[in-house]
Amino acid sequence: MSLLLADKNAVIHGGGGAIGGAVARVFAREGARVFIAGRTQGKLDTVARDIAAEGGRVETAQVDVFDEAEVEKHAESVAATAGSIDIALNAVSVLHDQGTLLADLSVEEFMRPVDGFLRALFITSKAVARHMGGERPGVILTLSEPGSKLAAGGILGHSVSAAGKEAFSRVLAAELAPHNIRVVCIRPHAVADAPAAGSYTKDLFKPMAAAAGQSVQEMLDDGGMAHGTLLKRLPTLSEIAETAAFLASDRAGAMTGTVANLSAGALVD
Incomplete structure (x- = not known):
């Protein structure tokens, strides 16, 4: 069988993280030359090894x-090194508040995910887009969350930032389509095995899990997050990475300006 991403050059920002690292491994397995970037060299080195x-x-x-x-x-x-950038993924994480209601939420806490996630998405997308497209199809993948559509208390900043990432991806797809660049947003739910892989969600979910008298893993495995999905489970890192590889490949060449819903049925679009 032919490799999905043979001869493709892929840049992954946040490539040392749980999702970024999982995607980098699958991209490389599928033939891509992978360039992973991030803040912590040790995490990048682990993925590279x-x-x-x-x-x-x-x-x-x-x-x-x-x-x-x-x-x-x-x-x-x-x-300059590879000759082009064909695929880019922003998997950068921004630690933020979830669980605090408006009355107790500061403007700084509200704005932290809005400014952090969208600023990173803007900077990375602008940087890679100028080296994509033309005769070689380009693909920009983004990450969102079910909070983009959920109506639930305590997730104001998280929800607004998620909705903003999906809106950004949709509008960017329209702008870049004439340049032969696709933009597809991936919307997983909380990822079942991400905390064990070093994800920031271990710290993010800790207060909510403690309030319920559970560990973070117990909350993910047995708590309301999994039971609130149609499949009664949460997505895995492998499922996200394998989907990302397909979306980045030419086999998904007609997909752009849309959201791939990997929430296990937490949302039904």
């Missing part, structure tokens, strides 16, 4: 995603 051990091609770079000049410089370096 796994990829190299399987015979994949990977390069790492310590990059501050909020430093626009630094991100631009990295994208230019990748394009």
Whole structure:
């Protein structure tokens, strides 16, 4: 069988994280040359060792995603080295508040995910887009959450940032389509095995789990998150990574400006 991403060059911001690392491993397995960037070199090195051990091609770079000049410089370096950027994923995490109601929420807590996630998405998308498209199809993948559509208390900043990421992806798809660049947003729910893989969600969900007298893993496995889905389970890192590889491939070439719902049925679009 042919590899999904043979001869593709992929940049993953947040490539040392749980989702970013899982996607990087699958992209490399499917033939892509992977460039992973992030703040923590040790995490990037761990992912790179796994990829190299399987015979994949990977390069790492310590990059501050909020430093626009630094991100631009990295994208230019990748394009010069590889000849193009064909795929990009922003998997950067921003620790934020979930569970605090409006009366007790500060404006800083509200704005932290809105400014953090959208600023990172804007900076990385702008940096890679100028090196994509034309004769080689380009794909920008983004990540959102069910909070984009949920009506529930205590997730004001989270919900607004998630809805903003989906709106950003939709509008960017319209803008970049004439340049042969697709934009697809992936919307997983809380990821069942992400905390064990070092995800920031271990700290994010800790207060809610403690309030329910559970560990974070118990809350994910046996609590209301899984039972609130149609499948009665949460998505896994493998499912997200495998879906991302398909969406980034030419086999999904007619998909753009849309959201791939990986919430296990927490939302039914």
